[in-house]
Ligand code: ADP
């Protein structure tokens with residue numbers, strides 16, 4: 001199979017009939033053609049996954065296809081944008097039909113679910129690397145940004161956080177989990193859910209948002225500094241975020257391990273967002289309309305920096321919860 005067979009066989013599909021007219025031309029020409037709807041803004045984001053850096057090279061290809069697109073859709077979600085289309089740049093060490101079938105199935109199933117067709121890309125030989133660029137649309141001036149948080153706003157988190165990192169530790173043999181807990185955590189690591197509907201539902205409600213990919217506290221710090229504010233987090237509220245803790249019986253995990261997973265874990269792809277206290281009802285309604293739970297974990301303050309408090313009002317050290325950085 002040559003390069004063009006690979007593209008034709010695994011990455012070329014008929015465009016969905018109802019792609020909102022936004023995609024005029026997909027895979028096969030020198031460029032894809034996208035037709036922006038009048039008066040909409042484009043939201044564009046790229047995310048790259050590199051073997052042995054972001055995932056184990058022997059990871060199930062179906063899950064990997066899902067995750068490669070999910071992490072990109074998560075960026076659109078964080079901006080409140082609606083997915084329109086995406087491109088895929090792919091470096092492969094060899095043509096492995098079983099791997100390619102699994103990967104493209106996982107990728108394109110998620111693309112179909114979001115009505116977000118693959119419209120082009122590039123395919124080359126090289127160390128396994130997956131680079132996706134997504135295009136979304138958002139009404140002018142309604143995109144959620146990192147920079148809008150105001151003192152007094154609540155800090156909210158969608159879904160569950162920390163389980164992906166717990167799964168990673170378990171797969172590395174650093175933590176022992178029951179089969180049920182491992183299965184639950186692994187799903188979060190290998191099949192993250194981008195909060196695409198929630199992001200759009202929060203337009204006009206949230207004052208700032210971002211998706212949590214590198215660790216809750218570290219990513220929140222990005223939002224705080226973009227907004228020029230500080231924040232206070234209650235560990236009592238944040239500690240409920242980990243999904244495996246809701247299993248019965250709950251796995252015996254130390255408090256410090258849970259703190260590490262929830263506060264610094266990464267790979268969760270949940271939304272962290274802020275909203276005025278007057279919008280609590282609206283936030284809950286938006287969350288319910290998307291069937292995604294949301295948890296209030298703290299508050300924005302004028303005092304710069306991010307502080308963590310225990311149930312007794314004692315401050316906890318946050319220095320050990322640095323977020324992931326490729327160059328540190
Ligand atoms: P060119 O040499 O003009 O850049 P290519 O030969 O690289 O074009 O690609 C041929 C067509 O296949 C183009 O439409 C390109 O967008 C598409 N394509 C290449 N690789 C992929 C991929 N991995 N997924 C989707 N489309 C792809």
Ligand code: MG
Nearest residue numbers: 121122123124
């Ligand atoms: Mg090319």
